Amino acid sequence: MPLDPGAKRFLDRLAALNPPSVLALTVAERRLGLQQLLSFSGPPPAVSRVGKRTLAGPGGLLELRIYTPADPGSLPLPALIYFHGGGLVAGSLETHDPICRSLSNASGCLVLAVDYRLAPEHPFPAAITDGYEATLWIAAHTAELGIDPQRLGICGDSAGATLAAVVCQAIAAASETHLALQFLLCPILDFCATTASRREYATGYLVDLATLDHDLKHYLGSDANPADPRISPLRAADLRDLPPTCIHTAEFDPLRDEGAAYAERLKDAGVKTIYRCHSGMIHLFYGMGTLIPYAASAYRLIGTDIRSMLA
Numbered sequence: 001m002p003l004d005p006g007a008k009r010f011l012d013r014l015a016a017l018n019p020p021s022v023l024a025l026t027v028a029e030r031r032l033g034l035q036q037l038l039s040f041s042g043p044p045p046a047v048s049r050v051g052k053r054t055l056a057g058p059g060g061l062l063e064l065r066i067y068t069p070a071d072p073g074s075l076p077l078p079a080l081i082y083f084h085g086g087g088l089v090a091g092s093l094e095t096h097d098p099i100c101r102s103l104s105n106a107s108g109c110l111v112l113a114v115d116y117r118l119a120p121e122h123p124f125p126a127a128i129t130d131g132y133e134a135t136l137w138i139a140a141h142t143a144e145l146g147i148d149p150q151r152l153g154i155c156g157d158s159a160g161a162t163l164a165a166v167v168c169q170a171i172a173a174a175s176e177t178h179l180a181l182q183f184l185l186c187p188i189l190d191f192c193a194t195t196a197s198r199r200e201y202a203t204g205y206l207v208d209l210a211t212l213d214h215d216l217k218h219y220l221g222s223d224a225n226p227a228d229p230r231i232s233p234l235r236a237a238d239l240r241d242l243p244p245t246c247i248h249t250a251e252f253d254p255l256r257d258e259g260a261a262y263a264e265r266l267k268d269a270g271v272k273t274i275y276r277c278h279s280g281m282i283h284l285f286y287g288m289g290t291l292i293p294y295a296a297s298a299y300r301l302i303g304t305d306i307r308s309m310l311a
Contacts, residue, residue: 003252004280006292011204011282022211027120027218031090040288041098045105046070053145055137058129059122063115064138065093066145067104076142078151078310079110080183081135083167085158085284087215088127089119099157099287102295106303109310110147112138116163123221128230131167139177151310153181153243158207158255158283159215161187165233165262172241179243181309185302186250186283187259189234191216191226195257205252207283212254234262244272246305248298250281274305 003011022030048068054061068077080103084096093100093115104111116130135154142149154171156164161184168182191212202209216226229236245266249259256277263275278285278298286302289295 001251001279003282004285004292004294006294007252007280007282007285010288010291011206014206015204022208022214025214027089030087030214034086034090035095037284038095038098038287040290042290044098045101047101047104048072055134057133059117059126062130062134063093064134065097065100065113065115067100067111067113069104069108069110071105071108073108075146076148077110077146078108079112079138079142079145079147079153080107080181080306081138081152081154081164082111082113083116083131083156083160083163084113085156085160085186086118087211088159088163088219089215091118091160096157096287098289102286102299103155103302106299107306108303109153109306110145112145120218120221124219124224125230127163128166128170131163132170135167135171135179136177149178151180152178153183153306153310154179155181155183155185156187157185157286159188161185162189162233165189166230168242169229169233169236169239172243181244181246181306182242183246183302183306184259184262185248185286186253186255187247187262188212188255189258189262190232192232193234193258195261197257198254201252201254205254205282207254209254234258234265239266239269239271242266242269242271244309246274246309247276248302248305249275249277250283250285251277251279252281253283255283272309274309276301276305
């Protein structure tokens with residue numbers, strides 16, 4: 001399928017600006033750039049309530065932002081623990097607020113967004129330890145939070161989906177709690193990948209290989225190995241004990257093929273898996289609804305899949 005018209009107009013406009021390589025940007029400039037991109041999400045969708053909680057994390061207090069859907073069912077509600085994208089160096093609860101609202105309304109779930117620590121101030125594995133401890137804390141406080149403990153899932157977008165996948169693998173290995181679902185939206189799953197989609201869409205499709213290299217450099221520091229499964233979860237040896245999984249990718253995204261490969265590995269391991277590739281879409285399409293109207297249709301599909309897997 002050809003590139004979506006809205007996505008093409010956006011990419012043409014971006015190319016006309018002749019932006020510098022991401023490799024030349026400071027972390028502060030990278031963060032500002034993502035903030036500007038996500039300003040195209042449009043007006044934040046209305047939800048019933050947005051609450052805040054704090055919990056003791058490994059490096060200090062962690063903030064949770066809790067979204068109740070506009071049309072909630074009776075308590076206790078299903079819930080999704082959410083990690084925002086941004087290469088693990090950018091993004092925040094603020095930049096991804098419209099995405100959390102859309103996810104909550106589409107899925108009928110409480111969405112609990114975790115304000116995990118970012119690199120380079122807090123390099124690998126700080127985000128993982130934050131995500132892991134936040135997940136255990138939420139699972140231990142489901143009654144207090146109004147969550148159905150049998151319908152608690154984990155999710156994220158882009159590098160937040162990397163984090164969700166890594167935390168999910170760690171939770172399954174430790175058998176400390178039960179997760180009913182993982183939902184991964186345009187995930188980065190193998191930083192060492194040499195896939196066809198990474199070759200075909202290496203430049204000119206919003207997230208290019210320079211962006212991935214920039215973020216990985218700041219996230220890893222000097223000692224970590226990008227082939228470590230805690231960084232590239234597609235490289236984990238055993239996926240048999242993972243919860244039912246839903247993966248959505250975009251057709252014109254360099255990350256597409258590793259998302260598809262993870263879905264296939266999960267199916268081969270006996271994990272119930274739904275995989276969808278959104279035709280004509282680029283990375284982050286779901287966060288730019290004013291430019292790419294298809295985002296609204298995508299959220300309806302996302303909601304349908306999550307509801308079916310948590311039913």
